[in-house]
Amino acid sequence: MPFRLENVSYRYSDGTLALDSVSTNFVKGKRIAILGPNGSGKTTLLLHLNGILRPTSGRVYFEDSPLEYTSKSLLRLRRRVGYVFQDPNDQLFAPTVKQDVAFGPLNLGLPTDKVKESVSEALEIVGMSEYSDKPPHFLSLGQKKRIALAGVLAMHPEVLVMDEPTSNLDPRAAIRILRLLLQLNQKFGLTLILATHDVDTIPLFANKLCILSKGKIVLEGLPEETFSQTELIRSLDLRSPRIAHLFEILRRENHLPIDKQLPLTIGEARKEILRLLDSKNMIEKEGKSYIEARTRKVNHT
Amino acid sequence: MSLGHVHAQIDRYAYTNALTKNSPVTKIFFALSTLIICVTSPSPLVPIIVFLTTTTLLLRFAKIPVHFYWSLLVYPTTVVIASCLIIALFFGYGETLVAIVLPWFSWAVFKNGVTMSITTFFRVEGALSCLYFLVLTTSVTDILITLRRAHIPMILIEMSLLIYRYIFVFMEVAAQMYTAQKLRLGYSSWKKRIRSTALLAGNLFIRTLEQGERTFMAMNARGYDGNIRTLDDLPRPRMLSLMGIIFFDVILVFVAIMTMHSWVL
Ligand SMILES: Nc1ncnc2c1ncn2[C@@H]1O[C@H](COP(=O)(O)OP(=O)(O)OP(=O)(O)O)[C@@H](O)[C@H]1O
Ligand SMILES: [Mg+2]
Numbered sequence: 001m002p003f004r005l006e007n008v009s010y011r012y013s014d015g016t017l018a019l020d021s022v023s024t025n026f027v028k029g030k031r032i033a034i035l036g037p038n039g040s041g042k043t044t045l046l047l048h049l050n051g052i053l054r055p056t057s058g059r060v061y062f063e064d065s066p067l068e069y070t071s072k073s074l075l076r077l078r079r080r081v082g083y084v085f086q087d088p089n090d091q092l093f094a095p096t097v098k099q100d101v102a103f104g105p106l107n108l109g110l111p112t113d114k115v116k117e118s119v120s121e122a123l124e125i126v127g128m129s130e131y132s133d134k135p136p137h138f139l140s141l142g143q144k145k146r147i148a149l150a151g152v153l154a155m156h157p158e159v160l161v162m163d164e165p166t167s168n169l170d171p172r173a174a175i176r177i178l179r180l181l182l183q184l185n186q187k188f189g190l191t192l193i194l195a196t197h198d199v200d201t202i203p204l205f206a207n208k209l210c211i212l213s214k215g216k217i218v219l220e221g222l223p224e225e226t227f228s229q230t231e232l233i234r235s236l237d238l239r240s241p242r243i244a245h246l247f248e249i250l251r252r253e254n255h256l257p258i259d260k261q262l263p264l265t266i267g268e269a270r271k272e273i274l275r276l277l278d279s280k281n282m283i284e285k286e287g288k289s290y291i292e293a294r295t296r297k298v299n300h301t
Numbered sequence: 302m303s304l305g306h307v308h309a310q311i312d313r314y315a316y317t318n319a320l321t322k323n324s325p326v327t328k329i330f331f332a333l334s335t336l337i338i339c340v341t342s343p344s345p346l347v348p349i350i351v352f353l354t355t356t357t358l359l360l361r362f363a364k365i366p367v368h369f370y371w372s373l374l375v376y377p378t379t380v381v382i383a384s385c386l387i388i389a390l391f392f393g394y395g396e397t398l399v400a401i402v403l404p405w406f407s408w409a410v411f412k413n414g415v416t417m418s419i420t421t422f423f424r425v426e427g428a429l430s431c432l433y434f435l436v437l438t439t440s441v442t443d444i445l446i447t448l449r450r451a452h453i454p455m456i457l458i459e460m461s462l463l464i465y466r467y468i469f470v471f472m473e474v475a476a477q478m479y480t481a482q483k484l485r486l487g488y489s490s491w492k493k494r495i496r497s498t499a500l501l502a503g504n505l506f507i508r509t510l511e512q513g514e515r516t517f518m519a520m521n522a523r524g525y526d527g528n529i530r531t532l533d534d535l536p537r538p539r540m541l542s543l544m545g546i547i548f549f550d551v552i553l554v555f556v557a558i559m560t561m562h563s564w565v566l
Contacts, residue, residue, distance in 0.1 A: 050522050075524055083522040090515040093466050094531070095442035096316075102532035107524035115532060135316060135442070137309075137469035151523065 001064065002028050002081075002159050002191050003049055008058035009215075010044055018044040020215035021058065026159075026193055026208075031185055033202045033223070034195040036212030037237045042163070042195035043086060045212065049161050049193065050083045079108060082157030086164045088136075088144035097123070097139075097147050098132040104155040122154035123147075125180055127173070141168045149177065153184075159191040160184075166198050174198075178205045200241045203227070203264035211236065224261045243269045309469070310369065315440040318363040324538035325443035331546045332435035338553045339427040344560035345420055347553050348427030354549075355430040363438050373433060374426075381425045389418035441465050446531055459529045467512065475505055 003026040010019040018041045026032050026049075036042050047053040048060050051067050051074045060067045062077060082104075085091045094100035101122055105115040123129045126146040136144055145168055152160065160181070166174040182205050184190040196202065202209060202223055209226045211219040213236045219226050227233065227240045230248055239245065244262040247269065251258040256276060263269040315321075320328065332355075339351045359365045393414025400409040435444075445465075449458050478501050482488065487497035517525075 052518055052522060071526075074521075075526060078522055078524050083519075085515075085519050085522075087515075089470055090512070091519040093463060093516050093520065094529075095440070095445070095462060095466055099442065099531050103520075103525075103530070104523040106530035106532065107526065112532070112534070116534065119532070133316065133321075135312070135440075135469070136466070137473070138313070138316070155523065 002026055002062060003193075004061040004064070005048070006059045006061065008045075008048060008055045008060060010041075010048065010053060011056045012044075018215055019048075019055075022215070022217055023058075024210060024217055024220060026191065028191055029185070029189045030208050031182070031192040031206050032194070032208045032210065033206035034193065034210045034212060035197060035199065035202065035238065036195075037197065040212040041215040042212055044215075046083070046161050046163055046193065046195055049159075050081050051077055052083070079155070080157055081159045081161060082152035082155055084149050084152050084160070084162040084165065086167070088141065088148040091148045091151065092136040092144055094136075096133055096135050097128065100136065100147060101132075101151045101154050104151055108155060118154040118156070119150075122150040125153060126150045127176065142170060142173060145169060146173065146177070157190070159193065161193045163195050164197075165194050166196065166201055174201065175204075181205060197238075199227075199239060200243075203241055203268075211238070213237075224264060227264055228261055230262075241265075247272065307373070309472070311373075311436055312441070312469075314363075314365055314369070314437045318365060318438050320358075320363045320438040321440070322536060323438075323542070324536045325439050325447045326535075326538040327542045327546070328439045329435065329444065329447060330538075330543065332431045332439075334546065334550050335553065336428050336431040338550060338557065339431060340424050342424065342553075342557040343420070344557065344563075345423035346560050347557045348423035350553065350556065351427040352423070352430045355427075355434045359430075359434055359437060363434075365437055370433070370437075374429065377429055378426065381422060385418040385422045388421060389415045392417060443535060446533060446535060449531070450533070455528070462529060462531075463516075467509075467516075470512065471505060471509065474508055475501065478504060 005022050005024050008019055008022045009017065011017050020041075022041075022045065034042050034045065044053065048055060051060075051069060054069050062081075067073075067077065092100050094103055098119055101119045102115050105118045110118070120129065120132070123132055126149055128143065128146050128150060131139065131143065131147075136147065139147065149162070149165070165177060165181070169177065178201060181190070181192055181194075185192055192205070194206075206223050209220065209223045210217050211226065211233070218236065219229065219232065227244050230240055230244075233240055240248070240262070241264050243266065244264050247258050247262045250256045257279070258272065258276070263272045335351050335355065339348050342348060356370070359370060360367055390410060391414070393411025396412045397409040398412055398415060401407065441461075445458050445462055449455070482497045482501065486493070487500075488494045
């Protein structure tokens with residue numbers, strides 16, 4: 001179990017209570033999405049996982065031992081837990097893309113060949129290989145975001161914490177990166193903890209969803225179950241994925257016989273529509289054969 | 302062209318010119334050695350040779366567009382011409398070229414003043430071309446990594462590294478804030494202009510402090526332990542190019558010595 005939070009509260013120096021007694025588990029190998037409106041404390045929560053922030057009260061456990069905040073044990077933690085910041089300008093400090101991506105692996109003490117290998121591999125993964133000698137200020141925000149991710153992937157972390165992974169990315173890059181994270185999760189058991197307010201992408205990757213509001217976890221569980229609580233979600237200034245919303249309307253307004261668990265992705269929606277069509281056909285077919293049978297009966301007599 | 306714009310342009314060429322794949326050691330060695338010979342040369346002949354050589358290298362081999370190089374040269378050159386005119390007209394002693402003597406006023410142009418002025422002009426232009434050669438063909442990154450290898454104190458290099466990167470971040474932020482203020486009519490009158498500029502400067506200052514903190518945090522998150530390590534995979538200098546440069550420098554020194562006494566107006 002990589003992370004366990006026990007009544008974690010955090011108060012910023014100006015008195016804002018950004019986390020209010022949060023307790024939860026992030027199990028190894030899971031893909032966790034943290035959803036919440038602006039200012040709900042997502043970033044604050046994530047910053048605790050890497051020991052960047054220290055809880056005002058409460059405890060954070062990593063693999064069942066409480067985090068220690070000495071520089072040595074933090075260094076050890078950060079070798080295993082990668083953190084991609086919300087704003088890539090905070091993260092990219094080196095004069096060229098390659099140098100920036102190499103920063104982490106060099107800090108791990110890897111030999112030069114290995115470093116070069118991880119750097120080119122990571123750049124390949126995010127699709128930015130041809131930019132390796134460019135300085136970051138020549139890149140667009142979305143491209144910088146991809147470099148920031150590459151800089152962390154190059155360290156081969158066991159847990160990847162990412163703040164708003166898909167903001168500022170074009171749809172293709174967003175899907176590509178999510179797919180890639182999914183692959184890393186399935187192949188190497190990389191634990192993913194992503195904060196986002198892009199609800200439509202959550203069902204594509206997450207198998208656990210935590211909903212934060214005003215510094216508290218108000219709902220957590222499987223995405224399908226969580227998103228089915230439509231009233232609660234709306235009361236938190238959030239919305240369900242568009243597809244779930246559509247099916248909810250179809251159920252409520254058009255009284256279609258739709259499952260309690262709303263479909264969240266295009267794939268699920270397709271299945272549900274086919275199922276509905278099928279059952280409709282069945283009714284029609286059955287209806288027809290019933291009528292035919294009736295008429296036959298009538299004719300007989 | 303604004304100053305920031307020129308700055309960014311130079312930086313862009315440093316990363317994209319046709320000589321990027323050559324060893325920075327070679328380029329730095331060429332630029333600095335010719336620069337030193339150029340400014341110490343007593344006659345204008347050596348600076349002229351240097352200027353022509355570096356300009357050819359820049360335009361033909363590094364493929365820097367002529368108009369850009371020209372625009373870089375124009376502004377300093379006007380300043381240099383003005384300064385050299387002052388030297389020619391008001392400096393010197395001994396033999397005169399022109400002299401105006403009135404009972405209450407006398408003024409003379411001296412031979413060695415003009416000589417000095419012409420020498421200075423060519424020295425400065427030659428030196429300028431050497432520096433442009435360096436900054437247009439070698440990126441700041443390459444220069445810093447090379448300096449690190451030359452055992453310049455780490456702290457200086459790391460600071461330059463960060464300053465260099467965040468100059469651009471803050472230029473971007475300042476430009477964005479400026480546009481945002483302008484779109485909300487922050488520069489529509491003289492008074493508002495002053496107010497907006499002050500706000501921008503103040504904000505930018507706070508931003509730099511915050512940025513420092515956040516960058517430090519982000520570096521820590523990737524295992525920063527007080528040393529910024531860089532990947533050293535620069536192209537090695539080729540012996541042949543180094544020998545060529547040394548040969549060129551020797552010729553320059555020779556020319557400089559030969560013309561030392563013959564160059565008098
Ligand atoms: N450095 C800070 N000093 C004081 N208060 C802060 C600071 N950073 C965040 N806060 C406050 O803490 C609360 C939680 O902020 P946080 O950044 O965690 O939100 P978030 O969920 O990440 O929001 P967003 O979706 O906008 O990124 C907010 O009310 C915010 O105003
Ligand atoms: Mg945030």
